[in-house]
Amino acid sequence: MRATEEVHVRAPGKVNLTLRAWRPREDGYHPLETVFQAVSLYEDVVARHAEDITLEIRGRGADSLPTDGRNLAVRAAELLRETAGGSAGAHLTLTKQVPVAAGMAGGSADAAATLIACDQLWGTGLGREELAELAAELGADVPFALTGMSAMGTGRGDLISPVMSRGQYHWVLAMQEEGLATPEVFDKLDELHRWEPGRPEPEEDELDTTRRPSGAVVSALLGADPLVLARALYNDLEVAAVSLRPELGDVLAATERAGALAAVVSGSGPTVAALTLDAPHAASVAGVMRSAEVASEVHVVTGPVPGARVLEHVGRR
Ligand code: C5P
Numbered sequence: 682m683r684a685t686e687e688v689h690v691r692a693p694g695k696v697n698l699t700l701r702a703w704r705p706r707e708d709g710y711h712p713l714e715t716v717f718q719a720v721s722l723y724e725d726v727v728a729r730h731a732e733d734i735t736l737e738i739r740g741r742g743a744d745s746l747p748t749d750g751r752n753l754a755v756r757a758a759e760l761l762r763e764t765a766g767g768s769a770g771a772h773l774t775l776t777k778q779v780p781v782a783a784g785m786a787g788g789s790a791d792a793a794a795t796l797i798a799c800d801q802l803w804g805t806g807l808g809r810e811e812l813a814e815l816a817a818e819l820g821a822d823v824p825f826a827l828t829g830m831s832a833m834g835t836g837r838g839d840l841i842s843p844v845m846s847r848g849q850y851h852w853v854l855a856m857q858e859e860g861l862a863t864p865e866v867f868d869k870l871d872e873l874h875r876w877e878p879g880r881p882e883p884e885e886d887e888l889d890t891t892r893r894p895s896g897a898v899v900s901a902l903l904g905a906d907p908l909v910l911a912r913a914l915y916n917d918l919e920v921a922a923v924s925l926r927p928e929l930g931d932v933l934a935a936t937e938r939a940g941a942l943a944a945v946v947s948g949s950g951p952t953v954a955a956l957t958l959d960a961p962h963a964a965s966v967a968g969v970m971r972s973a974e975v976a977s978e979v980h981v982v983t984g985p986v987p988g989a990r991v992l993e994h995v996g997r998r
Pocket residue numbers: 705709710711712713819820821822836837838863864867
């Protein structure tokens with residue numbers, strides 16, 4: 682018998698290549714059609730045996746986050762324990778690279794990594810499908826953080842179907858010091874659209890057939906051509922994010938001046954993701970973006986990358 686002492690899991694942040702949102706359903710969630718791409722900015726969770734479920738946070742934004750039951754990582758461990766009917770505890774050490782409230786699903790990646798880490802640590806043995814169900818209970822973006830790579834999200838964004846993708850895409854991420862709260866961005870979208878809440882699905886007349894960017898993205902990803910992908914980037918939430926944070930208009934304009942192929946606000950923002958041709962082009966765009974001083978940090982990342990996965994597994998003989 683070999684018990685596991687420590688499990689290290691890594692989960693990626695994401696950008697949304699497209700995002701269409703329609704009037705909210707009765708539960709308040711907006712039906713979405715989005716294409717996610719997981720990018721090389723990671724959240725690391727190391728889980729060790731402990732009496733209770735406890736959390737320690739290091740890295741980007743660590744000081745601004747709660748470490749109790751308000752944290753999605755703690756909630757993930759609690760939900761898994763409840764589901765498995767055990768009484769085990771875990772000490773979680775979370776090291777963050779994905780900024781907080783950035784539109785990159787960092788908190789969702791923390792939850793996904795924790796589900797995998799605690800499942801291994803406790804030997805719960807849930808399959809990927811059961812873990813995906815728990816993930817959807819925790820939040821709309823958590824199932825994608827388990828899957829990673831490129832995928833279409835429908836429903837609340839939690840119904841995931843993988844999308845074939847060829848090639849690596851090089852992104853320049855322009856981040857902001859202050860995050861945006863996702864519910865506020867969706868509320869702003871409602872206000873801008875003045876649509877009535879409560880209808881479950883988009884009506885045919887609301888489906889502007891000239892704007893079905895997901896299909897264009899899905900074929901662009903097969904072609905491995907960033908120039909084609911650039912033309913298909915689209916986000917319905919961008920107008921809401923820019924309305925709440927007008928300086929994002931300057932960030933988008935700066936990406937254009939810096940020579941990016943195209944740029945889009947990621948998810949509910951405020952991170953702006955600018956697509957480039959290749960690694961040297963990304964480095965050049967990032968350099969210009971840094972000197973434009975419109976972002977608190979500028980990072981070059983690549984995608985797609987895999988979803989939450991175990992890196993190390995220290996056993997006890
Ligand atoms: O599921 P999650 O907790 O990540 O969602 C945060 C909030 O974002 C929701 O409470 C809701 O206000 C908004 N949201 C939405 N429609 C979605 C996803 C999120 O309105 N499809």
